[in-house]
Amino acid sequence: MAGLANPPIVSKQPHDFGELFHRVKPQMAALDVFMRSQVECFEPEIREMAAYCLDTTGKRLRPTMVFISGWQGDGVVSGDLVRAAGVVEMVHLATLVHDDIMDQAEIRRNRRTAAREFGPDAAVLLGDALFSQALHVAAQFPTTEVCRLVAESTRKVCSGEIMQTLRRRDSNISLAEYRRMIDLKTAELFRVSCFLGARLSGHAAGFAAAADSFGQRLGIAYQIYDDLVDFVGEEERIGKTLGTDLATGKLTLPLMLLLEQVSADERADIVAAVRGGQPLGLAASKRRMAELGIAAGVVRAIDEELAAANQALEPYGSLPPVPLMLQLGTMLKMQVAALPAGVAAG
Amino acid sequence: MAGLANPPIVSKQPHDFGELFHRVKPQMAALDVFMRSQVECFEPEIREMAAYCLDTTGKRLRPTMVFISGWQGDGVVSGDLVRAAGVVEMVHLATLVHDDIMDQAEIRRNRRTAAREFGPDAAVLLGDALFSQALHVAAQFPTTEVCRLVAESTRKVCSGEIMQTLRRRDSNISLAEYRRMIDLKTAELFRVSCFLGARLSGHAAGFAAAADSFGQRLGIAYQIYDDLVDFVGEEERIGKTLGTDLATGKLTLPLMLLLEQVSADERADIVAAVRGGQPLGLAASKRRMAELGIAAGVVRAIDEELAAANQALEPYGSLPPVPLMLQLGTMLKMQVAALPAGVAAG
Numbered sequence: 001m002a003g004l005a006n007p008p009i010v011s012k013q014p015h016d017f018g019e020l021f022h023r024v025k026p027q028m029a030a031l032d033v034f035m036r037s038q039v040e041c042f043e044p045e046i047r048e049m050a051a052y053c054l055d056t057t058g059k060r061l062r063p064t065m066v067f068i069s070g071w072q073g074d075g076v077v078s079g080d081l082v083r084a085a086g087v088v089e090m091v092h093l094a095t096l097v098h099d100d101i102m103d104q105a106e107i108r109r110n111r112r113t114a115a116r117e118f119g120p121d122a123a124v125l126l127g128d129a130l131f132s133q134a135l136h137v138a139a140q141f142p143t144t145e146v147c148r149l150v151a152e153s154t155r156k157v158c159s160g161e162i163m164q165t166l167r168r169r170d171s172n173i174s175l176a177e178y179r180r181m182i183d184l185k186t187a188e189l190f191r192v193s194c195f196l197g198a199r200l201s202g203h204a205a206g207f208a209a210a211a212d213s214f215g216q217r218l219g220i221a222y223q224i225y226d227d228l229v230d231f232v233g234e235e236e237r238i239g240k241t242l243g244t245d246l247a248t249g250k251l252t253l254p255l256m257l258l259l260e261q262v263s264a265d266e267r268a269d270i271v272a273a274v275r276g277g278q279p280l281g282l283a284a285s286k287r288r289m290a291e292l293g294i295a296a297g298v299v300r301a302i303d304e305e306l307a308a309a310n311q312a313l314e315p316y317g318s319l320p321p322v323p324l325m326l327q328l329g330t331m332l333k334m335q336v337a338a339l340p341a342g343v344a345a346g
Numbered sequence: 347m348a349g350l351a352n353p354p355i356v357s358k359q360p361h362d363f364g365e366l367f368h369r370v371k372p373q374m375a376a377l378d379v380f381m382r383s384q385v386e387c388f389e390p391e392i393r394e395m396a397a398y399c400l401d402t403t404g405k406r407l408r409p410t411m412v413f414i415s416g417w418q419g420d421g422v423v424s425g426d427l428v429r430a431a432g433v434v435e436m437v438h439l440a441t442l443v444h445d446d447i448m449d450q451a452e453i454r455r456n457r458r459t460a461a462r463e464f465g466p467d468a469a470v471l472l473g474d475a476l477f478s479q480a481l482h483v484a485a486q487f488p489t490t491e492v493c494r495l496v497a498e499s500t501r502k503v504c505s506g507e508i509m510q511t512l513r514r515r516d517s518n519i520s521l522a523e524y525r526r527m528i529d530l531k532t533a534e535l536f537r538v539s540c541f542l543g544a545r546l547s548g549h550a551a552g553f554a555a556a557a558d559s560f561g562q563r564l565g566i567a568y569q570i571y572d573d574l575v576d577f578v579g580e581e582e583r584i585g586k587t588l589g590t591d592l593a594t595g596k597l598t599l600p601l602m603l604l605l606e607q608v609s610a611d612e613r614a615d616i617v618a619a620v621r622g623g624q625p626l627g628l629a630a631s632k633r634r635m636a637e638l639g640i641a642a643g644v645v646r647a648i649d650e651e652l653a654a655a656n657q658a659l660e661p662y663g664s665l666p667p668v669p670l671m672l673q674l675g676t677m678l679k680m681q682v683a684a685l686p687a688g689v690a691a692g
Contacts (some may be wrong), residue, residue: 043505043530098474102467118512121448124470125508128444128477132501135481139494147493148485155478159389162471166464184389 020068020327026075027067028060030082031089038086041133049118049126050133053093057109061222062088062193068328069197069211071321084146084196087138088189091154094130095161097123102165103244146196153192160184169249171259171271178253179220182227187219194218198321207316214325217309218332221302225336227252228298231286232339243282249274257297258289299336306333366414366673372421373413374406376428377435384432387479395464395472396479399439403455407568408434408539414674415543415557417667430492430542433484434535437500440476441507443469448511449594454586492542499538506530515595517605517617524599525566532572533565540564540671549665556658560671563655564678567648571682573598574644577632578685589628595620603643604635645682652679 021028035054042050063085070081099105100113101120107113115123131154138147163181167173194215198208229238230245231254245252251274259267270285289295306329313322367374381400388396409431416427445451446459447466453459461469477500484493509527513519540561544554575584576591577600591598597620605613616631635641652675659668 043502043509045509046505049508095474098470101470121511122508124444124447124473125504125511127470127474128441129501129504129508131474131477132497132504136494136497136501139485139490139497141490144485144487144490144493147490147497148482151478151482151485151493155475155482156389158471158475158478159392162395162468162475163389163391165467165471 020324020331021064023074023324024064024067026077027082027085028063030077031060031063031085034082034086035089038090038133038137041136042129046126046129049114049122050129052117053097053114053126053130054090055109058089058093060085060089062092062189065190065193065215065218065328066197068324069194069215069321070199070201070203071197071324072201073320078201080141080200081197083137083140084200085193087134087146087150088193088196090130090134090137091150091157092189094127094134095157097127097130099161101127103248108240145199149192149196153188156184156188157186160186160188164250167251169275171251171274173251173256175253175256178251178256182220182223183216186223186226187216190219190222191215194325201321203319203321204316207319207321210312210316211321211325213312214309217305217312218329221305221309221329221332224253224298224302224305225332228254228295228302228336229339231255231282231289232295234340246273246282246285249276253301254289254294254298255285257294258285258292261292261294262288295339302332302336366670366677367410369420369670370410370413372423373428373431374409376423377406377409377431380428380432381435384436384479384483387482388475392472392475395460395468396475398463399443399460399472399476400436401455404435404439406431406435408438408535411536411539411561411564411674412543414670415540415561415667416545416547416549417543417670418547419666424547426487426546427543429483429486430546431539433480433492433496434539434542436476436480436483437496437503438535440473440480441503443473443476445507447473449590491545495538495542499534502530502534503532506532506534510596513597515621517597517620519597519602521599521602524597524602528566528569528573529562532569533562536565536568537561544667547667549667550662553662553665553667556662557667557671559658560655563651563658564675567651567655567675567678570599570644570648570651571678574600574641574648574682575685577601577628577635578641580686592619592628592631595622599647600635600640600644601631603640604631604638607638607640608634641685648678648682 039047039051039054066081066085066088070078072078096108097114100108101115101123104115105113106116113123114126118126135147135151135154138150141147160181160183163177164185167177167181191212192215195208195212198211227245230242230252233242235242244250246255255270255274259270262270266288273281273285309329310326313325316322385393385397385400412427412431412434416424418424442454443460446454447461447469450461451459452462459469460472464472481493481497481500484496487493506527506529509523510531513523513527537558538561541554541558544557573591576588576598579588581588590596592601601616601620605616608616612634619627619631655675656672659671662668
């Protein structure tokens with residue numbers, strides 16, 4: 001586990017994820033080649049724009065999951081897994097292009113978003129073209145299974161995003177509704193990534209179902225972590241603007257747990273902040289979270305999901321992918337532990 | 347040809363297309379059932395929004411092409427054709443949802459657009475969900491062919507739209523570039539509709555290729571007609587706002603031909619109008635088009651495309667779909683002839 005003391009799961013460096021990510025380097029190199037080859041598939045007039053979106057500097061969490069769940073040994077690069085990884089990454093990149101339009105984001109990964117670079121109208125269509133190309137690649141497998149699964153997953157990701165968009169500024173979201181939304185918008189693509197990796201690498205049929213469950217729970221854990229980071233993370237370390245959930249009225253677990261702990265008066269202030277009135281600023285909400293040890297409750301929720309993720313893999317401990325999959329969960333745990341002092345300890 | 351004297355190709359009435367469309371009524375009824383069943387495939391939380399977009403009041407030109415190109419006799423309803431028709435219609439509806447965001451359109455088919463009803467952010471995602479569901483259905487055919495073709499077509503449609511979006515307010519578009527853009531944004535989905543109809547109904551292999559060419563040329567003719575209507579049509583008859591191309595700086599064939607005919611001074615005014623300066627109003631450009639007989643040149647371009655469309659079918663004149671496909675072209679011709687007096691005659 002050397003090199004994992006400070007694992008940058010959220011990183012500005014491509015593929016710089018420590019030991020685990022060092023092991024998938026040959027697969028990632030093949031994915032680089034594949035993604036570059038995809039640019040040529042777009043109409044000549046929009047190739048430059050497609051290339052801008054298909055850049056290779058992302059974290060590539062989903063491709064990593066495909067490769068790890070389909071692990072067949074160091075240095076073994078399967079064309080099917082590379083293609084599946086390319087499909088899920090392209091779907092993810094398409095959702096980012098559309099997300100950045102909605103959030104009116106200017107910068108992602110230290111450069112202008114597609115919406116900022118080409119205008120929001122072209123960005124809507126460019127995201128569509130990326131989605132279409134992803135499905136086109138998915139349709140190049142011998143059977144319709146990959147296309148069917150990826151198309152369904154994409155629809156679910158969009159549905160989750162729609163739900164969250166429509167409930168901005170809504171302070172009456174239940175824990176079950178929150179979980180449902182992050183399950184759809186984030187865990188769904190994690191889930192299908194792990195399933196496809198396992199399924200396409202010919203491991204036991206039951207293992208694909210286990211990888212599916214693992215991916216789903218890992219995805220939920222990851223989104224809860226991401227929602228926690230938005231309140232307690234340090235921008236320079238994380239590499240993106242934080243504090244946006246409160247500002248945009250998105251009710252996430254940290255705020256939900258805070259609402260449970262405070263007095264009626266304070267609750268009214270927080271609700272007003274979510275609804276856009278802003279009597280409670282980000283600094284104040286962060287201070288109250290620290291005072292009340294809210295982060296500890298959020299970390300417990302992450303740990304529960306990670307435990308469930310690991311449990312799904314238990315019957316398959318002897319398969320090559322499993323130790324690496326477990327490491328993914330460990331890395332997320334360490335990432336949580338690396339948040340500012342006092343957070344994880346509550 | 348009774349009932350075709352005044353054929354409303356662009357119509358506010360569902361399926362009210364005269365004799366030809368009367369013959370596809372059983373297929374359209376099956377498509378209604380299919381589209382309604384699709385609503386249930388969306389996540390419960392967004393079903394109402396999906397139903398709003400999957401409404402059955404559209405013209406359904408593309409499903410008509412699927413059914414007609416795969417014609418197997420009156421009353422024969424093929425499940426494969428219904429599904430393919432549903433796929434292309436859903437892709438088309440998704441593009442409309444996204445188009446209406448970009449055009450900031452308020453009304454389509456006499457009710458609020460999805461962007462107006464649910465907000466532009468939700469509409470971006472809703473369009474994505476519709477695209478995804480279309481591809482999901484495409485993946486339910488036994489082979490990957492439908493999914494592959496539809497995904498590729500969708501990408502091309504988006505590419506054509508991107509090109510046109512990026513070249514708004516550009517007065518230096520060549521005829522070849524104009525043709526390429528309408529080929530992608532409109533003819534592509536017409537083409538794949540005709541191809542899939544022919545292909546899925548088991549007619550001779552060569553016929554599918556002929557239907558493909560037919561669909562492409564019909565699509566180009568249709569888009570040129572649509573661009574002409576934007577200048578010379580009557581709003582109450584057409585049922586949508588006209589004159590938008592000049593207002594949004596979209597250079598289309600009528601304006602391109604006008605530019606070729608006028609003096610340098612007048613050309614400067616038109617170029618300024620396209621670029622947003624507006625010294626030449628819509629009324630003035632329409633008057634000059636009438637004076638110079640521009641419409642006649644546009645109609646000649648439509649006729650050329652329709653002749654090429656028909657020619658593609660010549661070797662297959664004995665197949666059941668062909669007479670109906672030819673009728674589609676005839677209907678478009680009659681629609682052109684029904685434009686305000688003097689237009690077609692030039």
